[in-house]
Amino acid sequence: MNVCLTDVYMRRPRERDNGPEGMEPDGVIESNWHEIVDSFDDMNLCEALLRGIYAYGFEKPSAIQQRAILPCIKGYDVIAQAQSGTGKTATFAISILQQLDPELRATQALVLAPTRELAQQIQKVVMALGDYMGATCHACIGGTNVRNEVAKLQAEAPHIVVGTPGRVFDMLSRKFLSSKNIKMFVLDEADEMLSRGFKDQIYEIFQKLPSSTQVVLLSATMPVEVLEVTTKFMREPVRILVKKDELTLEGIRQFYINVEKEEWKLDTLCDLYETLTITQAVIFINTRRKVDWLTEKMHARDFTVSALHGDMDQKDRDVIMREFRSGSSRVLITTDLLSRLHMWTYFYIELYLHKVRLVHHLC
Structure with a gap:
């Protein structure tokens, strides 16, 4: 049985660089769009x-943002293959905000995300970037009071x-959410989302x-199901795809441990704690x-850990995530609520890289 040690992901100090971490600003991207803008000032964005962009801490756009x-x-309709940590959220958030009419009291953009946690994270980014515009953003998620x-x-x-x-x-069907003025999806x-x-x-x-309605689609991988969506919804989309040999994890050390029997995994994990100095860690498991x-x-065994999975109440999940982000909780054991690759098996290389980037960004 094989265990990948980056499934127990150790946090370490990071330096702030130009733009979001992950994809470097001069990263190689395959695209049918050839205009590259390497400065936010040159994008003709409103003042x-x-x-909001500079107040958030961005200095130079990442490769996908450029x-x-x-x-x-x-x-244009846009398809972007983007990993976590590459600046993908800010990419569509900036695009939405630039096209927004702040004076119009109506919903003008709709964003779908696979999990409540991601939706809330996107909401925070949008609110921060649009702070000086007076933009409003609402997280429409399950687990909250419908009334x-x-x-x-x-x-x-x-x-x-x-x-x-x-x-x-549900909100659209019951006409509590109006789609009349939605310009961007x-x-x-x-x-x-499709896998769920x-x-x-x-x-x-x-x-x-x-x-x-303009459609923008972001995906870590491009399986057949995603391509079917693009053909149904999109009109001659601009395609921005990360080349497979660009799917790397610069600056992150990875280790692989071969564990021959299932029952040995717990002892192996505990041995890691005795061997390594762990500031923060996430352990991914494939079932609740x-x-x-x-x-x-x-x-x-007297290890202080927190658990997070989909069977838990939304309020409890929010508390656990706040504790982990603040550092008061050091070790988080979770399912694919945070990622889609599991501790006990590995699937496609793109998914593995996506998971490590996601946790690197989270920690």
Whole structure:
């Protein structure tokens, strides 16, 4: 049985560089769009948005931002293969905000994400970047009070709605969320949404949008299901794809341990704690039952760990994530709620790299 040590991901100090971490600003990207803009100042963005970008800490756009923001704000449909940590969230957030009419009290952009946690993270980025514009953004997610959701949508009519497919579809179907003024539809982590069985809901949501709606799709990988979505929804899209030999993890050391028997894994994991100095770690497990089992075993050996999986109450999940981000919780045991590659098996290289980047960004 094989275990990849980056499944137990160790946090270490990082230096702030120009733009988001992950893909370097001069990274190689394959695209049918050849205009590259290497400065936010040269993108013809509104002054209030530029203030938000620089206040957020960005200095120079990452590779995907240099290529994807311009076609997005020009109204093209865009497909971007993007890993976590490459600046993909800011790419579509900036594009949405640039096209936003802050004076119009109506929802003008809709973003779908596969998980509640990702939707909330996107909301925070949008609010931060759009702070000087007076932009409003609402997270429309399951696990929250429906009555409060309806009241908020009707009273505020947020400029941007970020949500999970189930709750967004419900609000659209019941006409609590109006699609009349939606100009841009973003599918973030499209491959993950499709793997979770959201295909029909995504299709039905799209049918409720104006026919002129611009579509932006982001995906870590490009399986057949994602390509089918692009042919159904998109009109001559701009394609921005990371070349396979560019899917690397610069600056991250990785280790591989061959564990011959399932029952030896716990001892192997505990040995790592005695061998390494771990500031923070995430351990990925492929089932919720095993998360609970490992958490119990680690507690029995006097290790302080936290557990996170989809069966938990939303409020409990939020508390655990806040504790982990703040550093008060050092070790998090979780399922693919945070990633899509599991501790006990490995699938495609793109998914493995995506997972390590995601946790590097999280820690």
